[in-house]
Amino acid sequence: MKVAALIVAAGRGTRAGEGLPKQWRPLGTKRVIDHAIAAFRDKACQIVVVHHPDDAEFCCDLDDVVLVHGCSTRSASVRAGLDALAPDITHVLIHDAARALCPPHVIDDVIHALESHDGAAPGLAVTDALWTTSDGHVSGTAKRDGLFRAQTPQGFALPAITAAHAAFDGEAADDVEVARAAGIEVAITKGAEENFKITHADDFTRATAHLQRGKDAMKIRIGNGYDVHRFGPGDHLWLCGVKIPFGRTLQGHSDADVGMHALSDAIYGALAMGDIGQHFPPSDPQWKGAQSHIFLRHAIELARDNGYSLANCDVTLVCEQPKIGPHAAAMRQALADIMGVDVADVSVKATTSEKLGFTGREEGIAALATAALVGGQDG
Numbered sequence: 442m443k444v445a446a447l448i449v450a451a452g453r454g455t456r457a458g459e460g461l462p463k464q465w466r467p468l469g470t471k472r473v474i475d476h477a478i479a480a481f482r483d484k485a486c487q488i489v490v491v492h493h494p495d496d497a498e499f500c501c502d503l504d505d506v507v508l509v510h511g512c513s514t515r516s517a518s519v520r521a522g523l524d525a526l527a528p529d530i531t532h533v534l535i536h537d538a539a540r541a542l543c544p545p546h547v548i549d550d551v552i553h554a555l556e557s558h559d560g561a562a563p564g565l566a567v568t569d570a571l572w573t574t575s576d577g578h579v580s581g582t583a584k585r586d587g588l589f590r591a592q593t594p595q596g597f598a599l600p601a602i603t604a605a606h607a608a609f610d611g612e613a614a615d616d617v618e619v620a621r622a623a624g625i626e627v628a629i630t631k632g633a634e635e636n637f638k639i640t641h642a643d644d645f646t647r648a649t650a651h652l653q654r655g656k657d658a659m660k661i662r663i664g665n666g667y668d669v670h671r672f673g674p675g676d677h678l679w680l681c682g683v684k685i686p687f688g689r690t691l692q693g694h695s696d697a698d699v700g701m702h703a704l705s706d707a708i709y710g711a712l713a714m715g716d717i718g719q720h721f722p723p724s725d726p727q728w729k730g731a732q733s734h735i736f737l738r739h740a741i742e743l744a745r746d747n748g749y750s751l752a753n754c755d756v757t758l759v760c761e762q763p764k765i766g767p768h769a770a771a772m773r774q775a776l777a778d779i780m781g782v783d784v785a786d787v788s789v790k791a792t793t794s795e796k797l798g799f800t801g802r803e804e805g806i807a808a809l810a811t812a813a814l815v816g817g818q819d820g
């Protein structure tokens with residue numbers, strides 16, 4: 442997958458009141474648009490910013506982005522941005538510059554969903570009751586079941602959304618509407634309250650308060666995990682998400698991926714929220730033979746649900762055999778993909794125990810892992 446970010450910033454921000462268009466106004470230590478771009482820096486290999494021709498002077502200090510002139514409607518601005526994407530891009534994340542505080546997990550979830558869907562976008566279920574109104578009075582209620590508040594980035598396979606935009610006639614609320622008109626199925630991923638769109642003047646107060654809370658609440662949590670599985674008869678084993686042909690297997694209730702278990706426990710440990718056994722009891726038959734990515738994904742989502750993202754992690758496998766070196770890169774990538782993080786933040790290494798102890802006697806494999814979680818926002 443080669444993912445680009447297309448940030449639409451060509452609006453006039455009329456609802457935000459007089460002054461500079463909202464995307465160029467300060468928010469904390471930088472401008473609204475700088476926050477929006479920063480969120481995609483390590484997620485996208487190309488960033489296209491669509492701006493109003495009158496705003497060219499504000500773009501001088503936007504480094505490493507492709508600048509494109511926008512148009513009079515959001516949809517037309519998106520089309521201008523799509524035309525500017527590099528030819529090798531396979532997927533595009535279309536994002537409002539006005540959503541300045543998009544947390545990393547929202548973007549990661551969209552990218553992850555694009556591995557199995559042509560379209561994916563974050564949303565939040567409507568939780569308040571809904572009214573219909575007339576002349577400032579309530580005239581009735583509307584059902585909220587199944588209603589979601591749409592957010593961005595809205596992600597798509599590039600050929601599909603390009604064709605959908607070319608075929609679309611008229612004004613669309615968002616790119617999901619355009620995609621659906623062309624028959625593209627769009628998966629809903631988890632949105633975030635802080636990913637709100639700065640629309641009215643007082644949204645700046647809300648965004649500033651959120652940044653301040655983030656700074657106040659900046660926290661780092663460390664956890665460690667340890668696991669052991671014994672060898673048994675077989676012809677392959679799973680280690681850190683990679684299937685390795687081997688003269689024996691690892692035995693366990695699940696697929697016995699000892700490395701992934703240690704890492705999952707490190708994340709649960711960092712959160713002080715138990716361990717795999719508590720979340721997936723071995724006494725429960727539904728986890729028999731389960732693939733361990735279920736546990737790791739659960740742990741990382743629990744972290745995100747609690748406001749944390751993975752800063753980095755380090756797994757050490759202790760075994761004489763199999764040799765881990767030839768598989769280490771694939772293991773790092775597999776773990777990074779499962780967690781939706783950058784591979785540079787994932788380490789997998791191995792050691793023997795000098796023929797000492799149960800690992801030295803090749804009775805089984807042990808794994809240790811450390812995970813650092815970070816909470817809070819960049820101001």
Ligand SMILES: Nc1ccn([C@@H]2O[C@H](COP(=O)(O)OP(=O)(O)OP(=O)(O)O)[C@@H](O)[C@H]2O)c(=O)n1
Nearest residue numbers: 449450451452453454455456513514518538539
């Ligand atoms: N012709 C347009 C209209 C909107 N946008 C972008 O689309 C996003 C969402 O739009 P909205 O919040 O409606 O922004 P504005 O159109 O700027 O706001 P307003 O309707 O208050 O003028 C914004 O980042 C905006 O800059 C755009 O690129 N081109």
Ligand SMILES: C[C@](O)(CO)[C@H](O)COP(=O)(O)O
Nearest residue numbers: 537591592593614615616638
């Ligand atoms: C795309 C969008 O952000 C989805 O919620 C939204 O539709 C664009 O903003 P607008 O206020 O509807 O113009």
